[in-house]
Amino acid sequence: MNFAGRKVLVLGLGDTGLSMAKWLARRGASVRVADTRTAPPRLAELKRSLPSVPANCGPFRDETFADIDLVAVSPGVPLAEPTVRRVLDSGTEVVGDVELFAQALAERHPRIIAVTGTNGKSTVTSLAGAMARAAGVDCEVAGNIGPAVLDALMRREDAERNAGLWVLELSSFQLETTTSLAADAATVLNVTEDHLDRYRGIDDYARAKARVFSGDGIQVLNRDDPRSLAMALPGRKTSTFGLDAPRRAEDWGLLERGGEPWLAQGANALLAVGEMRLAGLHNAANALAALALCRALGLPLQPLLAALREFKGLPHRVELVGEADGVRWYDDSKGTNVGSTVAALAGLAQGDTKLVLIAGGDGKGQDFSPLRSAVKRSVRGLVLIGRDAPLIEAAVAGAGVPIRRAASMDQAVALAAQAARPGDAVLLSPACASFDMFRDYRHRGEVFRLAVERVIDAPKH
Missing domain, CATH: 3.90.190.20 (Mur ligase, C-terminal domain)
Structure with missing residues (x-):
């Protein structure tokens, strides 16, 4: 998309909002920023790096949204916020950072793994990134886990080095404003109650998560989670994971060998759960999901298993x-x-x-x-x-x-x-x-x- 001369309003001035302002300004847009907080966290950085971009801090006002071609919404800004709702109803285009990222990559055609779900997103995203690097892939991990996708993309541009693979952690909030991301492999790890202060109910929340499956990539689904499993789409290739025995040759699960659980694909036991540094059976499920995503892209198995043996997990996750x-x-x-x-x-x-x-x-x-x-x-x-x-x-x-x-x-x-x-x-x-x-x-x-x-x-x- 050509942003030159377009009038763009960025809503929210946290890390994501700042990354969108920088990205859009770099592409010649006329940018202004608004945040309901009187002292948003990245205000000083905006003034330092983009001194010509005005920032309106405090409650949203209708005049803030006047004469705008495009609204770029941070994930922390609810689309149900009344002023934002009026913008949507008026037909003005509304995007988020992941949509801007997807549009930018449309002509570059890197491979993309997309990870969402209520729990385990960061662990699976980090682990899949570690596995891909072990397999020799120039891989960038970004999104909800940090850094923001546009920050990571701008660093890549500045270094004149395109990533061969992007592994993205995506929240339901980010997916609400994403329409053109087409991941080569994507997963909804699970869906349990969360963010019900922002959604009408768990079905509404699940629909936002399911947007990760746009495009025609491989769906990685959780057999132990009915809502994830129900997201299988007609005509799409699927691979499943779960803590039971795999049901098909392409599925992932646990097999017992010598009285111990082993990670397995089909009938092939691959790695004893006890060899992992990650604690708990829920992390066995995370490991299976990461393996399924990486193998869906055809990455060689042995480097993936080697990375899994060494992966220590993330802070504050068991x-x-x-x-x-x-x-x-x-x-x-x-x-x-x-x-x-x-x-x-x-x-x-x-x-x-x-x-x-x-x-x-x-x-x-x-x-x-x-x-x-x-x-x-x-x-x-x-x-x-x-x-x-x-x-x-x-x-x-x-x-x-x-x-x-x-x-x-x-x-x-x-x-x-x-x-x-x-x-x-x-x-x-x-x-x-x-x-x-x-x-x-x-x-x-x-x-x-x-x-x-x-x-x-x-x-x-």
Whole structure:
């Protein structure tokens, strides 16, 4: 698309909004930016790098949207916001950063892997990128995981070095404004309740996720998730993954060999789950998804398996942060919804392991009732923090598990240490957003890790 001289309004001035402003200005557009916050996070950088681009900070006003040819929306700006809705209804074109990226790549024809889903996106995206690099592919990992796709593309342009493969993590918010991305292989890993403060319901949320399958690439679907599996499209090639035995030669799953689970494709056992550095069966599913995506592009298998053996995982995703007195401490602060926490509990509660769970925060309107059976099955004690602690306590009532409330992360960790026994694991997996108590999930995880270090290092009497 030719942007020269076009009047473009960028909504939102975080990392994505700034990347769109830079990209559009680079292509000769007349850009202005608006953000409802009075001091958006990248305002200073906008003024430094694009001093001629005006920024309107504060509540959206109708005049902000006057005389505009195109609106570029950041993922954090809801399309249902009344002023944005009026723009959509007026017929003005509305795009997001991934759509701008897709249009830019249309003539370059690199290969693309696209990953979405409620949980596991970042792990699968990072792992697929590591696998592709191990297979000798010049690969760029970008999107919701960071960096923003347009930032990564501009760096590539400046270096005059095109990527052979893009591995993209895409959120439902990004997919809402994406129409022309045609990934060679794409997956919806799973769909569980999340962001229901922004969607009419889980079906609406799932429809946004399913937009990742535009084009005619290979669909990688989760056999263990009915909503993912139901996204199979007529005439499209599919590959599935799940924690059962593969059903077809092209499918991925687990086979038992010598009493141990092995990652497998079809009837071929490939790698013992115990050889992975990633903890938990949910990460076995993530590994299968990454393998399916990379093999869908024809990448050679052995380098993929070698990369998988070495992949340590990402911070704040069921990350082992300490071990003492027979108790292992895991940081899953990225577990910001119920489905993620249920998966983490199931993944760690193998054999006789019991868990002490620290949960709570801003629940974003979720139904917490699915936690009840998971807590009953594998949790020895539950410590609740944050604004929606009462809602979680009510949802798991009757599970037969002692529940304590904590006013701070330090107190939560101390209570968890009291409840844990040798052989147990303590898991921070809040099932909630962090903003009621912390800057973000990273801050929450760091506060947890420091609190764990203090407990482990405390003198024993």
